[in-house]
Amino acid sequence: MDITFPLFGTTTATSDSCGLSVEGLETSLNTANPWQLSLPATGVFGLTGPSGSGKSTLLAALAGLRRCRGDITFANTVWQRGRRALATHKRALSLGFQDSRLFAGQSVADNLALARNYSRRPLPAEECEQLLRAFGIAPLLHQPIELLSGGEAQRVALLRQLFHNASLQLFDEPLSAVDRAQVLRCLLPTLRDFWARYPALVIWTSHDFDEIQLLAQRCLWMESAGLSAPLSLGEVARRLDTNTVGDSCRSRIEARVESLQDGLLSLDLGGVFIYADRVTGHYSKGDTAAFLLEAGDISLSVEKPGLSSILNCLPVALIEKQNLTDGRIRLRLIAAEQVFYADISRLSCERLQLREDTTYFAQFKAGSLAGL
Amino acid sequence: MNIAAADWQALWLTLRLAGLTTLLLFIIGVPLAWQLSQWQSRWRHGVEVLITLPLVLPPTVLGFYLLLLFSPNYAPGQWLSQLFGGPLVFSFGGLVFASVIYSLPFMVQPLLAAFSANGQRLTQAAAALGIPPWAALLKVLLPASRAAIVSACALTFAHTLGEFGVVLMIGGAIPGETQVVSIALYQHVEAMEYGAAHRLALMLMGITTVMLLLARWLGHILAPRGANKEGIKPVMGVMG
Numbered sequence: 001m002d003i004t005f006p007l008f009g010t011t012t013a014t015s016d017s018c019g020l021s022v023e024g025l026e027t028s029l030n031t032a033n034p035w036q037l038s039l040p041a042t043g044v045f046g047l048t049g050p051s052g053s054g055k056s057t058l059l060a061a062l063a064g065l066r067r068c069r070g071d072i073t074f075a076n077t078v079w080q081r082g083r084r085a086l087a088t089h090k091r092a093l094s095l096g097f098q099d100s101r102l103f104a105g106q107s108v109a110d111n112l113a114l115a116r117n118y119s120r121r122p123l124p125a126e127e128c129e130q131l132l133r134a135f136g137i138a139p140l141l142h143q144p145i146e147l148l149s150g151g152e153a154q155r156v157a158l159l160r161q162l163f164h165n166a167s168l169q170l171f172d173e174p175l176s177a178v179d180r181a182q183v184l185r186c187l188l189p190t191l192r193d194f195w196a197r198y199p200a201l202v203i204w205t206s207h208d209f210d211e212i213q214l215l216a217q218r219c220l221w222m223e224s225a226g227l228s229a230p231l232s233l234g235e236v237a238r239r240l241d242t243n244t245v246g247d248s249c250r251s252r253i254e255a256r257v258e259s260l261q262d263g264l265l266s267l268d269l270g271g272v273f274i275y276a277d278r279v280t281g282h283y284s285k286g287d288t289a290a291f292l293l294e295a296g297d298i299s300l301s302v303e304k305p306g307l308s309s310i311l312n313c314l315p316v317a318l319i320e321k322q323n324l325t326d327g328r329i330r331l332r333l334i335a336a337e338q339v340f341y342a343d344i345s346r347l348s349c350e351r352l353q354l355r356e357d358t359t360y361f362a363q364f365k366a367g368s369l370a371g372l
Numbered sequence: 373m374n375i376a377a378a379d380w381q382a383l384w385l386t387l388r389l390a391g392l393t394t395l396l397l398f399i400i401g402v403p404l405a406w407q408l409s410q411w412q413s414r415w416r417h418g419v420e421v422l423i424t425l426p427l428v429l430p431p432t433v434l435g436f437y438l439l440l441l442f443s444p445n446y447a448p449g450q451w452l453s454q455l456f457g458g459p460l461v462f463s464f465g466g467l468v469f470a471s472v473i474y475s476l477p478f479m480v481q482p483l484l485a486a487f488s489a490n491g492q493r494l495t496q497a498a499a500a501l502g503i504p505p506w507a508a509l510l511k512v513l514l515p516a517s518r519a520a521i522v523s524a525c526a527l528t529f530a531h532t533l534g535e536f537g538v539v540l541m542i543g544g545a546i547p548g549e550t551q552v553v554s555i556a557l558y559q560h561v562e563a564m565e566y567g568a569a570h571r572l573a574l575m576l577m578g579i580t581t582v583m584l585l586l587a588r589w590l591g592h593i594l595a596p597r598g599a600n601k602e603g604i605k606p607v608m609g610v611m612g
Contacts, residue, residue: 101497
């Protein structure tokens, strides 16, 4: 008889998956409802749900910073078995906190260098340079961290975590204080590019569904300390209810990259070309690119418009009209099997005599495609 | 000012004693305060009280028991004289030993307060970036606590300068060996040499004032400017 017990904190071959495996994880928050989770070794996963539902607790438990019991295995390494836990610094992970937690009394550069020095897979110097520029941190390098604004501190903390480049990267609302336009325009495309080049398992916690839509394909849902398996973005959107209520509504659209010339990205959406400018990410022909379209940025015409400086004109079918509480009308449109929303005034709706199941032309400027 | 050679000797001895005590206490105090701040046991309160005891106890109580401890008539004293190569009582080594115990709270308390305030947050953040605990102490916690360290060292130094009761109990007043300024001053007063007493007293006041001003200024420079969100504030003025 040959029974071998997996050694604690050492690599074993007993686990089937080489990603993250969580079995029966209990903290003081979910004693009746242990968490199960199985994720692949690489990929970006969102984590969202109502405030106070236990998202931060889950991340702290995974990192070994919160007392818990259960089994955690990552990359065939046992991190926790029952009550015995591997020390946090010995786990191949990084955790970013909601409150940045930059190292006081040191400069931005010191903070970043420290994270890179203790990395198990340090980034090449040119990669660091590129990230510094993309995050707009280069001019702040020699500032003491006490002089940073809230948004700057968050960007530095996020960058510090990227410099550490752990195999499992846990983020807890890392961009909540950063200017939204900068997040959509610059940071999210940069992050997506980065993880395409340096794959890791990423859990991105946020209340901002736009961030999750642009970074992740699938999303975990936490509600009343109950954790779901990875869900599709559509299912999460339904649970969040963001796409049907609220004054701002962004739809996620996917298209195939055709070319990138003179700063203008052309995308193929079911045979119709659409254009985006001010693009941050790197794309090559044939890539699938996801972007967000704000409902308020889209205009509708009954007939195909003539030449206009507005580059994008898309034939769309109107599926549904919905009255918003502020008097506007939200139109549910479909083009190339992708559903998105446009908000127009009641007056426009009456003038155009919009009817369901009819084809119209949606127009939007190249600059309104966010997150590319 | 006209100060006798013996008084200069006392002054130099006092500065040596305070400097050495501060250095030793820094080496002992940092790991001690760090361990205490990490410790989540009810025994922590007991140990904290023990460390704070020299703050409230009359120095003569401490001196009396240290005298017994150093006594060559008992085993601990014999062991200590073997360790230090001679009896500790009425010696400079004995004074340093006593000062380290006497000034312990002045070093440990400010550090402990600093480490407890934000230390947990920063060590967690360090661990979550793969930084092991000792490296986190040296490379994260100490730089974040610079202002508190300056204040702790200044308090320890100033407090050791003014030591009297314990020195009298275990050191006596051997010039060049155990006669510190406060003792020399006392002897001048006893001998009605008020002029010499004045000179020493003013000197001591001058030194301590400059010391504390220097510490405040350093603390001001080292403390982060603007809103202190992440930094650890010094706890000057809590004691002393």
